[in-house]
Amino acid sequence: MKPMEPGKPGRHLALTGIAVAGALALAGCGGSGSSGSSGAELSVGASYMPQPVSADMAAGFLTITNKGGTKDELTSVTSDSAGEITMHETNGGAMQEVTSFEVPAHGQLVFKSGGNHLMFEKLKRRPEQGDTITLKLKFAESGPLTVEMPVKSATYNPSTGH
Secondary structure (H helix, E strand, O other), X not given: OOOOOOOOHHHHHHHHHHHHHXXXXXXXXXXXXXXXXXXXXXXXXXXXXXXXXOOOEEXXXXXXXXXXXXXXXXXXXXXXXXXEEEEEEEEOOEEEXXXXXXXXXOEEEEEOOOOOEEEEEEEOOOOOOOOEEEEEEEEOOOOOEEEEEEEEOOOOOOOOOO
16 A cells, blocks of 8 residues: 555545544533533432431431542532431531532542531431432532432441441
């Protein structure tokens, strides 16, 4: 096969292909929104609600992981199962309501017993072990995430699985 010579149609097509590929690569780098490798890439795991002892209030725990290069902020949590869900942090044993939590770039936001947690208030019915509660997590930059939170035993401990 003969190599392509300058000014021949084959070379023009090859250069056009390189230019199109470069333009497509650049198109994925910019813009607003949370898609792409530079934005937040959020996922949720390890969610659970211990079966509540109260008929109208419960706690919830989960981990939000951000594999992206941009931080985001959890701004609210809602569910059809509760009249209100508030977010709390625990400092020095004292619980304090907060309006948002940062989800760091390449990091996690952890809600766990004795630390940050969700409080489900004005429950519409008392969840029982084996039930699943559907939540919607809303963020400052990323789109909302829907989470299915299983109800575990009142003494469930995720580190032991019991």
